[in-house]
Amino acid sequence: MRCQRVFTAALALGLVMLPAVTARARGEDAPRGPVGPAFGGRALQALVDGIQFGVIIAITAVGLSLVFGTIHLINFAHGEFVTVGATFAFFLNASPAGPGWHLIPAAVAAVALGALLGAAVDRGVWRPLRARGTGLINLFIVTIGLSLLLRHIVLVLYGTRPGSYAQYDIQSAIGLGPVGITPRDLTVTVLAVLVLLGVAVLLQRTRTGTAVRAVSANRDLAEASGIDVRRVVLFVWMLGGGLAALGGVFFGLVETVTWDMGFKLLLMMFAGIILGGLGSAYGAMAGSLVIGVVAQMSTLWFPVDLQYAWALLVLIVVLLVRPQGILGRAERVG
Amino acid sequence: MRANKRERNTPVLAAEGIVAGYLPGVDVLRGCSIEVGPGELVGVIGPNGAGKSTLAKAVFGLLRVRAGTVRLNGEDVTGRPAHELVRRGVGYVPQLQNVFASLTVEENLRMGVYLRPRDYARRAAAVEELFPVLAARRRQKAGSMSGGERQMLAMARALMTEPQLLLLDEPSAGLSPLHQDHVFDRVREINGAGVAVLMVEQNARRCLQICHRGYVLDQGRNAYTGRGTDLLHDEKVIACYLGTLARAR
Numbered sequence: 001m002r003c004q005r006v007f008t009a010a011l012a013l014g015l016v017m018l019p020a021v022t023a024r025a026r027g028e029d030a031p032r033g034p035v036g037p038a039f040g041g042r043a044l045q046a047l048v049d050g051i052q053f054g055v056i057i058a059i060t061a062v063g064l065s066l067v068f069g070t071i072h073l074i075n076f077a078h079g080e081f082v083t084v085g086a087t088f089a090f091f092l093n094a095s096p097a098g099p100g101w102h103l104i105p106a107a108v109a110a111v112a113l114g115a116l117l118g119a120a121v122d123r124g125v126w127r128p129l130r131a132r133g134t135g136l137i138n139l140f141i142v143t144i145g146l147s148l149l150l151r152h153i154v155l156v157l158y159g160t161r162p163g164s165y166a167q168y169d170i171q172s173a174i175g176l177g178p179v180g181i182t183p184r185d186l187t188v189t190v191l192a193v194l195v196l197l198g199v200a201v202l203l204q205r206t207r208t209g210t211a212v213r214a215v216s217a218n219r220d221l222a223e224a225s226g227i228d229v230r231r232v233v234l235f236v237w238m239l240g241g242g243l244a245a246l247g248g249v250f251f252g253l254v255e256t257v258t259w260d261m262g263f264k265l266l267l268m269m270f271a272g273i274i275l276g277g278l279g280s281a282y283g284a285m286a287g288s289l290v291i292g293v294v295a296q297m298s299t300l301w302f303p304v305d306l307q308y309a310w311a312l313l314v315l316i317v318v319l320l321v322r323p324q325g326i327l328g329r330a331e332r333v334g
Numbered sequence: 335m336r337a338n339k340r341e342r343n344t345p346v347l348a349a350e351g352i353v354a355g356y357l358p359g360v361d362v363l364r365g366c367s368i369e370v371g372p373g374e375l376v377g378v379i380g381p382n383g384a385g386k387s388t389l390a391k392a393v394f395g396l397l398r399v400r401a402g403t404v405r406l407n408g409e410d411v412t413g414r415p416a417h418e419l420v421r422r423g424v425g426y427v428p429q430l431q432n433v434f435a436s437l438t439v440e441e442n443l444r445m446g447v448y449l450r451p452r453d454y455a456r457r458a459a460a461v462e463e464l465f466p467v468l469a470a471r472r473r474q475k476a477g478s479m480s481g482g483e484r485q486m487l488a489m490a491r492a493l494m495t496e497p498q499l500l501l502l503d504e505p506s507a508g509l510s511p512l513h514q515d516h517v518f519d520r521v522r523e524i525n526g527a528g529v530a531v532l533m534v535e536q537n538a539r540r541c542l543q544i545c546h547r548g549y550v551l552d553q554g555r556n557a558y559t560g561r562g563t564d565l566l567h568d569e570k571v572i573a574c575y576l577g578t579l580a581r582a583r
Binding site for chain 2: 133207210211213214216217218220221222223224225226227228229
């Protein structure tokens with residue numbers, strides 16, 4: 001068993017390393033290793049960048065995790081909620097055809113649209129399908145179809161050109177010792193952390209939040225306790241949609257707005273929620289943070305193109321040691 | 335006065351001609367009927383696959399009723415969702431996964447009064463008197479409790495709403511004989527406090543010993559009905575279901 005684990009880890013490591021080795025063989029530049037006095041500063045910078053990336057993944061992943069927790073659906077279309085939020089805010093804020101709103105009201109409107117989109121797909125697609133007893137695999141395939149549909153609607157409406165919001169686009173970094181961060185990135189990180197804390201308080205301290213956790217733990221028992229499960233599920237879809245849209249605006253702000261940005265982020269979201277423990281909102285937060293930090297820290301030694309691969313390698317290694325994820329709980333049986 | 339008398343005579347639960355099942359076109363219950371009077375303790379026994387648990391789920395609205403009616407205090411509640419029946423005074427304890435494993439004991443009890451959160455302190459004190467083991471375990475995750483303790487917690491959660499009717503789905507399943515005795519004693523206590531109880535049970539002998547009336551189901555239909563003690567000594571019930579071991583006792 002131990003040998004099998006070591007072999008799997010070594011195989012995964014080999015697969016991840018292969019492109020780096022071939023790139024070196026071709027004489028391409030790779031980041032310098034841990035040499036020289038500037039390495040500590042670069043490592044700190046990568047850590048800060050990683051935390052920022054991690055909290056953005058976390059905001060988008062929480063909804064995905066809550067949906068899985070409450071209805072056991074792996075929503076492949078969740079990335080498109082991110083894209084819809086980012087592109088709608090772009091339309092309101094920076095598109096020549098839009099009203100030219102400031103980014104803040106545009107972001108609020110995008111969050112509202114994300115929540116409405118979440119509600120619409122629950123009421124219009126998932127609820128009727130669940131009522132007809134559609135199996136989970138079939139539902140999963142439907143999410144892939146929905147993902148393609150939404151992504152290509154965005155492609156038609158938004159186009160392929162990357163875009164930036166009208167405000168907070170170019171800023172000079174504030175130096176905090178060896179670390180430099182722009183006021184925009186600092187604000188996004190702080191806001192994202194505050195939103196995640198808000199979600200935690202909502203889940204832990206409010207009646208609705210406890211009902212969400214109860215439905216995640218045992219749907220039928222929640223219904224038997226007097227909880228209107230359908231309403232709770234609707235709330236989860238709206239919360240997830242709103243958070244994904246907000247994450248989309250944040251991601252579009254620190255990177256660029258593209259028609260497939262959510263799809264690209266989706267793998268990181270899945271990695272985050274699996275690493276943290278499937279179905280656990282707190283696990284999604286912790287897992288996403290780890291994924292973000294690992295992805296950025298890996299750029300200290302390896303090409304940037306491989307940062308996602310390193311994050312996924314860490315996922316495999318952690319699951320080999322702790323199959324239930326970081327915060328997933330092994331349950332007593334019997 | 336006449337209205338009060340009628341209320342006293344109206345069954346708390348009356349299910350008639352229930353047809354229900356899980357797969358399209360396959361009926362598990364095929365016209366099953368059952369009645370629970372105010373303050374009555376009614377047992378439902380039968381062989382595996384007779385439809386006992388399915389009956390509890392159909393009555394409680396967790397499974398769609400294909401034909402037949404379910405009346406609660408005379409009012410038709412057929413097809414109403416379970417959370418609405420909880421609001422109308424029905425408590426339900428499922429056979430499996432009957433606690434919120436990832437929640438603490440206290441949170442489980444709070445879920446029991448989800449509809450009336452202000453009643454928590456009063457109701458928690460009442461159920462902890464019935465199940466003292468829970469008071470010392472408030473902060474413990476329900477998933478880490480033993481089977482017997484989970485069953486206590488499950489019954490306590492259902493009692494938090496002060497139900498007038500409690501549906502128990504095989505409360506002794508998987509428990510040691512000692513814990514089974516404990517569960518049946520608590521069921522009797524709960525019923526003694528005036529709560530009508532419908533208990534679906536695999537342990538037929540123990541169930542019929544404490545029940546006022548019993549129903550024997552077979553292949554989704556009522557096979558025999560009678561007083562608990564009568565069914566216990568009924569030759570047909572012994573021959574078809576309880577077995578010769580029961581006669582020997």
